[in-house]
Amino acid sequence: MANPTIAAAAQWYARLCADDVDAADVAAHGRWLAADPEHARIWLQVERLRGTLGAAPARLAADTLIRADQHFARRRAMLRNGVGAVMLFGAGGVLAWRTLPVERLAAGYLADYRMGTGERRELLLADGTLLWLDSASAVDVAMDARGRHVTVHSGEILIDTEHAAPGLPPLRVTTLHGTVRPLGTRFTVNRQAACTRVAVLRHAVELLPASGASPLVLSAGEQGVLEASGVRREGAILGEPDAWTRGLLIVDGMRLGDFIARLDRYRAGRLSCDDAVASLRVSGAFPIDDTDRALAAVERALPVRVSRFTRYYTRVIPRG
C-alpha cells in the first residue's frame, strides 16, 4: 500500500536537495512538517536516512557502489548465459575521481557528520541555518525540547543564522568546554583539545562555559576562548576566520606554530613545526586544498625549510 505521507516526504526531500532550493522551499517544508505529527514522524526517517548516508565516507562509498554496479552487471550477464561465474575483475573501469572540495547538501538532517582530511561540506539545516564543516571535523546535529543542537567533537564549523526561519527555538552549539548561543549571527567554532575558540563575524554570540562560570557576549570582530576555567575574550580577529569555506587560509601575523597546526588539518599525514621557528609570524592567503603550495609559500617568505622525511611526515625546520 502506497503511503501518501511517505511519498510526500520523498517529494520534499527531492525538492530540498535540488540546485534551486530557496528560503521559500525551506519555509514551506517547515509548514508541512508542522501541519501533522505524522509528517514529522515520517520526516524523522528521512533524517535517519541522511544519518546512514552521512556515516559513509562519501567519495569512497560512491566509488565503491558505482564500481560494484559495473562488476555486478557483468557477472549477472554471465549467470544468465549459464557461464560459470568466474570472477572477472579487470583493472579497468577507471572512474574519474570527482574532486568536490565542497559539497552542498540541503535539508534538515539530524545526523552525525565526520569529515575526512581535505573534505569540507556545507549543510542547510531545516530551519534555514547554514552549517559549514571544515576538514577533519566531527559534529552531531540533533533536536531536543529546547531546539536544534549542534555538538562539535573536533575541527571547526562556521554557522550562519542570517536566513534561519524566525520564530523557531534558537540553535545551540556545544563542545566539551561550553555552549555558544548565537544572537542572530555568523561565527566560527573551533574545537581544540584544551579549549574551544569562537570568532564572531556578524552580530553577536553568547559563550556559556561548561563549568558554570559567568557567560560572556562577544560582538562582531571579536574572538573568545571557552576552557575548563571559564571564558575569556581574546581581542580582535586577525585574518579571515571563515576563509576556509572558500578554500583559503587567510591569516595576519599568526604564529607559525599555530599556522602549521592549522594546515595539518588539511593534509594527509602528519605536518609539524620545529619549536625554534614556531614563534615566527606569518601573514597572507594560502590554498588549503594544495598544502604543498602553501608550504612552498611559507618557505619563500620565512627563514625556514620544509623537510619531507616520508610522504606522510613533513616538518618545518630552521633554514641553514
Next chain:
Amino acid sequence: MSSLESLEHRELGLLYRDHHGWLRGWLLRRLAVPAEAADLAQDTFLRLLASPASLAQLQGVRQPRSFLATVAQRTLVDHIRRQVLERAWLETLARQPEAHAISPETQAILLETIREIDAMLHGLGDKVRRAFLMSQLEGASYADIAAALGVTVSSVKKYMARATEHCLIYALERQ
C-alpha cells in the same frame, strides 16, 4: 503442537532430505567453488526457514526443485553482490593514497555502512540509483546528474523522490 508452522517445518525437513544434495550440485555448477556451494545450499534452506511467506508457498509446490532453484538463485545473487561489493571496496581503497590510515576495524565498519546503503537501494533502476548516489554521496548538482545520465533535470528530481520513497519504505518495514 500440530500447528501449521510445525507442518511447514516438517515439509522443509523433507525438502532438505530429498533435495539438498541436488541443490549443492546446482550451485556448484554456477560457482565452481565446492565450499561456497555447500554454504549457499545451507543459506538457501535458512532463508526458507526465516521467511514465513516462502514456507507457506512450500505447501502447494508441485516441483520442489524449481522452487528451490528460485530461492537459491536469489541467495546466489545476494552472495555475488556481497563479493562484488567487497571487491569494489578493496579496489577503491587501493586507489586511495591515504588508505593506510584506515585501520582494518574502521574499514570493516565502513564496508558494513556501504552494504547497508546498497541493500537500501536494492531493486531500484540503474539511473534512479545512480542519480541518488551522485546527489547524496558525491554532492553532485541535479544539473550535473542530468548531464551525466543524459536525462532532464526534472527526471533527476523524480528519480530522487522515487529513490527516497524506496529507502523510507525499506527503513519503515524494518522497524
